[in-house]
Each structure stands twice: as structure tokens, then as C-alpha cells.
Amino acid sequence: MVLAASPASAGTKEQLIQIQTQIQALQDQMARMQQSFDERMGVMRNLVEQTTDSVNRMNTTLVSLDKGLKTTVADSGGKVDQLSTQVQSLQDSVDELKTRIARVSKQLEDMQAAQQTLNTASMTTNQVPPADVLYNNALRDYNAAKYDLAQQQFSDYMRYYSTTELAGNAQFYLADILFRKGDFGSAVTEYDKVLEQFPGGNKAQAAQLKKGYALLELGQRDAGVRELRSLVARYPRSAEATQARERLTKLGASPTAAKPSAARRTNN
Structure with missing residues (x-):
């Protein structure tokens, strides 16, 4: 003889199924968020690296210009002094950019470290069996x-x-x-x-x-x-x-x- 499940047990089973479905949906959402975060972090880091390369190239060019100008000071007089001042101003701007880029890079590293910590905690929780x-x-x-x-x-x-x-x-x-x-x-x-x-x-x-x-x-x-x-x-x-x-x-x-x-x- 097969005994029918009581309404209470049937209701509990339905609630458990609903909770499991909700948990799975949340886990899927977290996975999508993680993927989006990783992709954005990758794009941002790539942009920072490209900007750093550009700034370094500009700095190298400015240093070369400054050296070239100093070798022709005697021939060009005051005009060279004016150009040298402009080069120095540009170098100052480049140094400021390098400082800002370093700060952004540090912030990205901190964000990534914090995300990894959250991921580790989440993995630990998700790995515990029922x-x-x-x-x-x-x-x-x-x-x-x-x-x-x-x-x-x-x-x-x-x-x-x-x-x-x-x-x-x-x-x-x-x-x-x-x-x-x-x-x-x-x-x-x-x-x-x-x-x-x-x-x-x-x-x-x-x-x-x-x-x-x-x-x-x-x-x-x-x-x-x-x-x-x-x-x-x-x-x-x-x-x-x-x-x-x-x-x-x-x-x-x-x-x-x-x-x-x-x-x-x-x-x-």
C-alpha cells in the first residue's frame, strides 16, 4: 500500500524546490556579475597599460628634444630658451600623468584583491554540502x-x-x-x-x-x-x-x- 504524502510534507518539499531554484538563479547571477567584472577589469587594465606606454614614449621623446635643444643653444639664442621652457612644461605634465596613472593602477589592484577575497569567501560557502x-x-x-x-x-x-x-x-x-x-x-x-x-x-x-x-x-x-x-x-x-x-x-x-x-x- 502506498501512503500519500501529507499536505504539510508536500508543501515543505515545494518550498525546498523553490529555495533551490532561487539559490541556483542567484549563483548564475553571481557568475555573470563576476564575468562582467573580470571583463571590465581587463579592459580597464589594458587601457592603463596602453596609456602608460604612451606616456613613457612621450617622456622619451621630450628627453631627446631637451638634449637636442641644449646642444644648439649657442646658435639659436632666446628662441631655444623659449622652446626649452615649453619642453620642461610638457615634461611636468607627463610626470603628473604618470603619477595619476600609478594611482589608478593601484586602485585597480585594490579592487581586484577585494573581489578575489569575496570570491574566496563565496566559494567556501558554496562548497559546503547540504x-x-x-x-x-x-x-x-x-x-x-x-x-x-x-x-x-x-x-x-x-x-x-x-x-x-x-x-x-x-x-x-x-x-x-x-x-x-x-x-x-x-x-x-x-x-x-x-x-x-x-x-x-x-x-x-x-x-x-x-x-x-x-x-x-x-x-x-x-x-x-x-x-x-x-x-x-x-x-x-x-x-x-x-x-x-x-x-x-x-x-x-x-x-x-x-x-x-x-x-x-x-x-x-
Whole structure:
């Protein structure tokens, strides 16, 4: 029997499709804007280079003229002095043009650098997979014992999707990867994050169990026993509590903390 999708789920699916379409349209628009920017930057830089070449040629010509005029000062008298003054004025104008061109070139470089920074940030954002894809890929690699790859993906999930429903699971797997690598101290820290940040999550019991195991691996027997007993007391009917009892029994420890004797209570 095929169950029809509820109106609510159908509406959500339509909204997701609309959002995906809008995102694609924005990405296409950004690509066109980038192409237009690159083309304009190329044209502007080409114009600046052409202008620089022209100014340099003019400057070379003026220098040659000035040298030629100085060699004929004795023959032409005052007229040469007047021409020399005009040449110097033109050289001053050329120097001013060179300064302005250098300033424009610097502005173009700054604009291009700023655009590259924006492009890098945009690429970083666009390269992050959707939450479900990232989580499923990480879980697949975790189950395949590709722990380094899974660790990176779960870390990315917590960086970008730390408020989603599966964030607690991702945090648990980060801790568990450290446990499987034998880094028990770091694993305890990461299991604590599950217990503190996601106390109502479906991995809280498993996190407390594995935290107890990690403490025992670190040689902290008393702390490990306390953690396992706490788990048994909080979730007595859970599968994790059963495992905790079995481990406590192997350690020769009671599943529950011993109650103070009547004599001790009286003395206190």
C-alpha cells in the first residue's frame, strides 16, 4: 500500500524546490556579475597599460628634444630658451600623468584583491554540502572505518549545522572516533559536550557509557565506576545500562553505590 504524502510534507518539499531554484538563479547571477567584472577589469587594465606606454614614449621623446635643444643653444639664442621652457612644461605634465596613472593602477589592484577575497569567501560557502548530504557521507565513512575523513566531515557538520536535529549525533561520533583512535582523554572531553549540549539527545546514554569506558582506559577506575553507576541510576532499563552493569561486574564493582550503614548514619 502506498501512503500519500501529507499536505504539510508536500508543501515543505515545494518550498525546498523553490529555495533551490532561487539559490541556483542567484549563483548564475553571481557568475555573470563576476564575468562582467573580470571583463571590465581587463579592459580597464589594458587601457592603463596602453596609456602608460604612451606616456613613457612621450617622456622619451621630450628627453631627446631637451638634449637636442641644449646642444644648439649657442646658435639659436632666446628662441631655444623659449622652446626649452615649453619642453620642461610638457615634461611636468607627463610626470603628473604618470603619477595619476600609478594611482589608478593601484586602485585597480585594490579592487581586484577585494573581489578575489569575496570570491574566496563565496566559494567556501558554496562548497559546503547540504546538512543531510554531509552527515550521511560522514556516517558512511565512519562505518567504513575511514576515521580521518569522517572526523573532518563531522567537524564541518558541527561548524555549519550545530543547531540541527542531528548535531548531537555528529558530536557523539566525533567523540567516538577519538575513542577508537585511542585518544581517550580527548574522547572524554568530546563525550562531555554531548552530555552538556545535547542532554536530551538520543546519543546521551551512549555518550555517558563510552565516557565511563574512556575513563577506565585512562586508569581512572573510581571516576569510570562512578560514571557507569550514574548511567545505571539514570537509565536503568536502557541497553546502555545493561552494558554498564556487565562492565561493573567484570570490575568487581557493584552496579549501585553502597549505601551508608546505619551505624555510620547514627555517628554522622
